[in-house]
Amino acid sequence: MKITKDLYHGSLALLTDFYQLTMAYAYWKSDKGEQEAVFNLFFRKHPFQGGFTLAAGLDYVIDYCRNFRFGKEDLEYLSKMKAPDGSPQFEKGFIDYLSKLKFTCDIDAVEEGTVVFPNAPMIRVRGPLIQCQLLETPLLNLFNFQTLIATKAARINLAAKGEPVLEFGLRRAQGIDGALAASRAAYIGGCTSTSNVMAGKLFGIPVSGTHAHSWIMSFESELEAFEAYADAFPDQCVFLVDTYDTINGVKNAIKVGEILRSKGKEMIGIRIDSGDLAYYSNKAREMLDEAGFPEAKIVASNDLDENIIHSLKGQEASVNVWGVGTKLVTAYDQPALGAVYKLSAVKEESGEWVPKIKISQQSLKINIPGIHNVKRYYSNGKAVADMIYLEDQEINPRGTVIIDPTDATRRKRIMPAFYKEEELLKPIFKNGKLVYKSPKIKDIRERAQNQLASFDKTHKRIVNPHLYPVGLEENLHHMRMNLVLKAKQMENGEA
Amino acid sequence: MKITKDLYHGSLALLTDFYQLTMAYAYWKSDKGEQEAVFNLFFRKHPFQGGFTLAAGLDYVIDYCRNFRFGKEDLEYLSKMKAPDGSPQFEKGFIDYLSKLKFTCDIDAVEEGTVVFPNAPMIRVRGPLIQCQLLETPLLNLFNFQTLIATKAARINLAAKGEPVLEFGLRRAQGIDGALAASRAAYIGGCTSTSNVMAGKLFGIPVSGTHAHSWIMSFESELEAFEAYADAFPDQCVFLVDTYDTINGVKNAIKVGEILRSKGKEMIGIRIDSGDLAYYSNKAREMLDEAGFPEAKIVASNDLDENIIHSLKGQEASVNVWGVGTKLVTAYDQPALGAVYKLSAVKEESGEWVPKIKISQQSLKINIPGIHNVKRYYSNGKAVADMIYLEDQEINPRGTVIIDPTDATRRKRIMPAFYKEEELLKPIFKNGKLVYKSPKIKDIRERAQNQLASFDKTHKRIVNPHLYPVGLEENLHHMRMNLVLKAKQMENGEA
Numbered sequence: 001m002k003i004t005k006d007l008y009h010g011s012l013a014l015l016t017d018f019y020q021l022t023m024a025y026a027y028w029k030s031d032k033g034e035q036e037a038v039f040n041l042f043f044r045k046h047p048f049q050g051g052f053t054l055a056a057g058l059d060y061v062i063d064y065c066r067n068f069r070f071g072k073e074d075l076e077y078l079s080k081m082k083a084p085d086g087s088p089q090f091e092k093g094f095i096d097y098l099s100k101l102k103f104t105c106d107i108d109a110v111e112e113g114t115v116v117f118p119n120a121p122m123i124r125v126r127g128p129l130i131q132c133q134l135l136e137t138p139l140l141n142l143f144n145f146q147t148l149i150a151t152k153a154a155r156i157n158l159a160a161k162g163e164p165v166l167e168f169g170l171r172r173a174q175g176i177d178g179a180l181a182a183s184r185a186a187y188i189g190g191c192t193s194t195s196n197v198m199a200g201k202l203f204g205i206p207v208s209g210t211h212a213h214s215w216i217m218s219f220e221s222e223l224e225a226f227e228a229y230a231d232a233f234p235d236q237c238v239f240l241v242d243t244y245d246t247i248n249g250v251k252n253a254i255k256v257g258e259i260l261r262s263k264g265k266e267m268i269g270i271r272i273d274s275g276d277l278a279y280y281s282n283k284a285r286e287m288l289d290e291a292g293f294p295e296a297k298i299v300a301s302n303d304l305d306e307n308i309i310h311s312l313k314g315q316e317a318s319v320n321v322w323g324v325g326t327k328l329v330t331a332y333d334q335p336a337l338g339a340v341y342k343l344s345a346v347k348e349e350s351g352e353w354v355p356k357i358k359i360s361q362q363s364l365k366i367n368i369p370g371i372h373n374v375k376r377y378y379s380n381g382k383a384v385a386d387m388i389y390l391e392d393q394e395i396n397p398r399g400t401v402i403i404d405p406t407d408a409t410r411r412k413r414i415m416p417a418f419y420k421e422e423e424l425l426k427p428i429f430k431n432g433k434l435v436y437k438s439p440k441i442k443d444i445r446e447r448a449q450n451q452l453a454s455f456d457k458t459h460k461r462i463v464n465p466h467l468y469p470v471g472l473e474e475n476l477h478h479m480r481m482n483l484v485l486k487a488k489q490m491e492n493g494e495a
Numbered sequence: 496m497k498i499t500k501d502l503y504h505g506s507l508a509l510l511t512d513f514y515q516l517t518m519a520y521a522y523w524k525s526d527k528g529e530q531e532a533v534f535n536l537f538f539r540k541h542p543f544q545g546g547f548t549l550a551a552g553l554d555y556v557i558d559y560c561r562n563f564r565f566g567k568e569d570l571e572y573l574s575k576m577k578a579p580d581g582s583p584q585f586e587k588g589f590i591d592y593l594s595k596l597k598f599t600c601d602i603d604a605v606e607e608g609t610v611v612f613p614n615a616p617m618i619r620v621r622g623p624l625i626q627c628q629l630l631e632t633p634l635l636n637l638f639n640f641q642t643l644i645a646t647k648a649a650r651i652n653l654a655a656k657g658e659p660v661l662e663f664g665l666r667r668a669q670g671i672d673g674a675l676a677a678s679r680a681a682y683i684g685g686c687t688s689t690s691n692v693m694a695g696k697l698f699g700i701p702v703s704g705t706h707a708h709s710w711i712m713s714f715e716s717e718l719e720a721f722e723a724y725a726d727a728f729p730d731q732c733v734f735l736v737d738t739y740d741t742i743n744g745v746k747n748a749i750k751v752g753e754i755l756r757s758k759g760k761e762m763i764g765i766r767i768d769s770g771d772l773a774y775y776s777n778k779a780r781e782m783l784d785e786a787g788f789p790e791a792k793i794v795a796s797n798d799l800d801e802n803i804i805h806s807l808k809g810q811e812a813s814v815n816v817w818g819v820g821t822k823l824v825t826a827y828d829q830p831a832l833g834a835v836y837k838l839s840a841v842k843e844e845s846g847e848w849v850p851k852i853k854i855s856q857q858s859l860k861i862n863i864p865g866i867h868n869v870k871r872y873y874s875n876g877k878a879v880a881d882m883i884y885l886e887d888q889e890i891n892p893r894g895t896v897i898i899d900p901t902d903a904t905r906r907k908r909i910m911p912a913f914y915k916e917e918e919l920l921k922p923i924f925k926n927g928k929l930v931y932k933s934p935k936i937k938d939i940r941e942r943a944q945n946q947l948a949s950f951d952k953t954h955k956r957i958v959n960p961h962l963y964p965v966g967l968e969e970n971l972h973h974m975r976m977n978l979v980l981k982a983k984q985m986e987n988g989e990a
Contacts, residue, residue, distance in 0.1 A: 014693040015674075017665055019704030021692060026706070026727035027713075037713065077696045084730050129713060136707075137690075140666035141674055170512055171635035172831040174669035174677070179510075179636055181670040195632075197516060198509040201572045209514030211521070212631075214838040217851045218522075218532065218624060232521035235579050244854045244982055274855050326831045335830035336667040336821045343709040356712045359739045360769050487739055 011071035012064060014078075016137040021078070024130045025094050033097070033130040036347040038371050040121035041139055043339040044364055047151055047331065048306075051465025052455060054154045054448055055114045055122055056185045057146030058428070059438050061107075064138050065429060068103040075099050104432035105131050108373070108425040111439075113150075113188055113448035115455060116424075117470040119405045120374045120388050122147070122339070124425055127432075129346075136341045145178075146185040148337040152306075152328055153189025154452060158460055159306040161313065165322045166208055168195035168301075169329025182329035188444050191324075203441055210236070210271065216243040226256040230267075234260060237267040238299055241284070242274050250284045254291045269297030271323070277302065278317040285318035297321050305332065306462050342367040357483040364406055369483050370476060377419035383454050384419065385412055389473035402471025405480075412469045506566030507559060509573075511632040516573070519625045520589050528592070528625040531842040533866050535616035536634055538834040539859055542646055542826065543801075546960025547950060549649045549943055550609045550617055551680045552641030553923070554933050556602075559633050561929060563598040570594050599927035600626050603868070603920040607934075608645075608683055608943035610950060611919075612965040614900045615869045615883050617642070617834070619920055622927075624841075631836045640673075641680040643832040647801075647823055648684025649947060653955055654801035656808065660817045661703055663690035663796075664824025677824035683939050686819075698936055705731070705766065711738040721751040725762070729755060732762040733794055736779070737769050745779045749786045764792030766818070772797065773812040780813035792816050800827065801957050837862040852978040859901055864978050865971060872914035878949050879914065880907055884968035897966025900975075907964045 027033040046053050070078075075098060081089035105127030116122055123139060125132050157165050167186040173179035183199035193206040200207035211229055219225035226239050237260065241249025250270060257267040270288070272280050277300045288296045300312070301323030309322055326332060344367060345353045355369030368388060375387045375395075387402045389395060397417040404410035428436040439447070458466035472480065522528040541548050565573075570593060576584035600622030611617055618634060620627050652660050662681040668674035678694035688703040689695060695702035706724055714720035721734050732755065736744025745765060752762040765783070767775050772795045783791045795807070796818030804817055821827060839862060840848050850864030863883060870882045870890075882897045884890060892912040899905035923931040934942070953961035967975065 012671070012693070014696055015665070015671060016692055017663060017690040017704050018692050018695070018702040019690065019706055022704060022728065022731075023706050023710050026710070026724050029727040030723045032713065032723075035713070037709075039709070074696070077692075081702075083728075133707075133709065136709075137666045141668060141671065144667060145669050145673065168512060170510070171632045171836075172639060172833065173636060174640050174825065174830065175672040175675070176507070176510060176636065177670040178640065178668075178673035179670075195512040195514065197511055197513050197572075198507070200513070201509055201569070207513045207576075209512050209517060211514055211518050212628075213853050214532075214534070214628065214631075215518050215521070217838045217853055218527065218530070218841055228525045228527075229521050232524040233517065233578075236517075242855070274860060326833065330669065330825075330830040332830055335669065335825040335827055338667065338821065341666075343712045346713055358708050358712055360737070365769060 011067070011069055011074050012138065013068060013070045013134070014074050015141070016134055020134050020137055021090075023133050025090055027129050027133070028094050028097055034128045036127060037129045037132050037343055038124060038126045038345040039132045039136065039341050040344050040368070040372070041123035041125075041143060041339055041341045042119055042121050043337055044118050045338070046118060047148055047334045047337055048155060049463070050151065050155060051459040051461060051468060052151070052154075052452070053116050053147060054150040054189055054452070055110045055116045055147050056112050056150035056188045057143040057181075058109055058112045060142040060146065060181070061109070061123065061139055062428060062434065062436070062438060064142060065103050065105070065107065065135070066434060070098045070101060101131070102432060103131065104128065105135070105429060106427070106431065107429040109428050110424050111426055111447065113444040113451060114424060115383075115451045117386055117468060119368060120386055120470060121372060121425060124372075126371070140339055140341055144337045144339045146181050147339070148331045148334075149182045149185035149329065150189040150448070152331045153186040153191050154448065155306040155462060156309065156322075156324055156328060157190030159309040159313070159462060160322050163320060163322060164192040165190065165324055166193050166195070166299075167191045167325070167328055168209065168323055169325040170196045172326040173329040179329060184441070186328055187441065188448055190445070190448065205441060210238040211240055213240065213243045216240065222249060223252045223255060226252055227259065230256050230260055234263065234265040238269050238271050238297070239267065240271045240273060242272055246272060246275055246280045247283065250287050254287065254293065257291070257293055257296065267293070267296055269299060269320070271299040271301065273301050277319065278312055278315040281318040282316070299323055301325070303327060310462055344369050345371050355479065355483060357480070357487055359484065359487050366484060368405060368472065368476070369480055372476065374424040376422045376424055377414060377416065378422070378454065379419055381454060382456060383468070385414055386424070386468070386470040387414060387473050388471070388476065390476050390479070393473060393475050395473065401474045402469065403474060403477040404471050408477070410471070412471060506562070506564055506569050507633065508563060508565045508629070509569050510636070511629055515629050515632060516585075518628050520585050522624050522628070523589050523592055529623045531622060532624045532627050532838055533840040534620045534627045534631065534836050535839050535863070535867070536618035536620070536638060536834055536836045537614055537616050538832055539613050540833070541613060542643055542829045542832055543650060544958070545646065545650060546954040546956060546963065547646070547649075547947070548611050548642060549645040549684055549947070550605045550611045550642050551607050551645035551683045552638040552676075553604055553607045555637040555641065555676070556604070556618065556634055557923060557929065557931070557933060559637060560598050560600070560602065560630070560924060565593045565596060596626070597927060598626065599623065600630070600924060601922070601926065602924040604923050605919050606921060606942065608939045608946060609919060610878075610946045612881055612963060614863060615881055615965060616867060616920060619867075621866070635834055635836055639832045639834045641676050642834070643826045643829075644677045644680035644824065645684040645943070647826045648681040648686050649943065650801040650957060651804065651817070651819055651823060652685030654804040654808070654957060655817050658815060658817060659687040660685065660819055661688050661690070661794075662686040662820070662823055663704065663818055664820040665691045667821040668824045674824060679936070681823055682936065683943055685940070685943065700936060705733040706735055708735065708738045711735065717744060718747045718750060721747055722754065725751050725755055729758065729760040733764050733766050733792070734762065735766045735768060737767055741767060741770055741775045742778065745782050749782065749788065752786070752788055752791065762788070762791055764794060764815070766794040766796065768796050772814065773807055773810040776813040777811070794818055796820070798822060805957055839864050840866050850974065850978060852975070852982050854979065854982050861979060863900060863967065863971070864975055867971065869919040871917045871919055872909060872911065873917070873949065874914055876949060877951060878963070880909055881919070881963070881965040882909060882968050883966070883971065885971050885974070888968060888970050890968065896969045897964065898969060898972040899964075899966050903972070905966070907966060
């Protein structure tokens, strides 16, 4: 096995669950493969017990779909698979079908950097059943993770209240692109830079970093190590002060800061990576100020997340820059978003679209049937509500009611005529053709900032946020209710 | 940005923290780049509050090191980086140095599928400072994650007590190889198969899967959907019964099971993916038995992990096969292992190796100095203790004492002459040349099973495991103590 040779440079069509292929085969056998369907990708609950989620990952999805094809090796692998009785798992006709398969779906999706809410589609795929099905797993994989990390990054940046947050999670990330994709999403979510040089190169995001404890340890003394570093980077010195003893480390940093100053240079600051960050940052601030370095920054790191940053700020820690790794890139307190991808409509031979429902003992798991889009309403620049509606439904501009899909007693009257509105799902692919131009990552990051700014701060609170209203347009709500009741009758054998 | 074109098919040398490059540059500037050093990769605490950890990821590390080189694009990227004053971040001489850099280190490591313990080196790198430093981040990234997932998988398989565990986490995994590497590690840890077809192809591990709710929903009725699936895969039917109503779903599965039987085929079983798994599995078992399908398997899934499986077994749920996704591939309850990579010795110009220590306010963070290896002692086929020792230290076969590195009051007398012993770090690279042949993944999986079998079951308990003794050989312990005390004097300015 060669990661660097066999991986990621060819087809990614097999990056899917085996059951997508068995279903594809069974659709093909049942002559249903080309039947059109609509699937929605959405999540059911904000991560981190938060009040918002920040969408990211669309650029990966676009790339995946554009390059979607079964390569020669893929087809060989599939044609050699055996059923339990030793016969080929898939008929040759199906392998031929796959070899000619071209991506022809329509995809509509929220743009990266959009604030999104539970149950509303983030990606809508419309196309032949087989294609929709094969795309389920990779789309979830790619979108789930980046959305999770962008959201985590946004929360951490909110806690840091505008102070720079540096992401350096590579060493603890879940695999190579568990790191790369995380660095990208963290930047979108508001981080200033990444430590991951490859992410910097691939995505064009700023990289940053200074030195490690090993730098210090490789010298006879800390002072000598600081001096050598200052020789190499006179303009970029952030000294890591806690290899042996933090207070003594700050003293040594000040000594070298004075040497630098005598040469017309200024140290940038110090970094503290262990111990009580509130205590040591304040102590270091005092020492730096007294020594005539009031501009020297204090960088803090060591298993930080939004909660610890919030707490350190509450304790008036003298931290100016936050270094965040593990807790950000793995979304430590909730390492999976849990978005799902559900069938919501199929096109009958008659040409009619039939909405589809799935019932569950867990009512949270009942999907929203039909073909929908989402409208966001703004009043005075502030988002006031999101409405999920059937795309062919006319909305009464003088008033409609939206109903929470998980609690029908939560309702809100909407007067579209009084609001500015925005449709959240944008066309990305039409019949397999890309019709969307991805923004630059800088612009995605800026979009995220603007989107976040358009929501009241109560929705962005880190703990116990105020619930933003998202509901089904009333006609959609009624249609769904009727389908659920009908399905429940059917399954009891009453229909 | 094209994932499928730009990623993973070229050099991965930039998959490192920027500070490794700034340090490399500063070492180069200080003429220390070629100074030899020893770094150890180890973790400080078992994940999941467990009693053991299962090493995995070495094959990725080997591949990374074999292909280690700065490619043309990497060098271009680095040479264009700017310092804050607009001058080039790195001098041209350094870029030239990197362009010629070849991997020349010695690497010793534990084999994949080895049971490992806190503080003992899993990988030891010996070579020029610059190379050791550049390897820190990728080695941690690659080894941390697979070791974490292999351990999680082993725990889940222990809870399942030999019943098959199917891994299907791709959709919730952290990125593309967050999934691929997880599938590999999960298989090593004992899982039977993966749903990830690409992982199956790349690593040669078994794949499995049946169908989703969308299969059912795309038909007029569940019965019709089951029938169509049975037509496509008469020998491989595991019917997902909970799209509308689990009990009714089991009834439909039985109906189609009878049709299959009339054609001389047998359904494999059913899958339940929601609701109360204890209740529904028992109910389904009853129904299947009464209907004459006592051999039909019941597959359960829905956010399972070792704790839920343990609990379901305690409730005598009638589950025969366990499907595990999110909680396994993200190691949900602890999504990072937190292994570190620490300098432990440098070679002086005199040729003498000098052990190195790092002090910390957190005593857990004080490293183990020197060049070590680890011996595991066995008595009657059972592992009794691991000893970390200085490689050039002679061990008295008639008796030595090992001392817990985090609690010097925990000691154990070892009588090497009475035990079988195994050295855990094996030579992998010598002067940059691969001297190790990676076993097949099947054999790694088997090694893991054998390793686990050699430990008493009290160490493998899911909750509150018994602590396995791991300690420093007494001479190493004393050397470390002296270095700590000396460093603490130095930092107080007393030396």
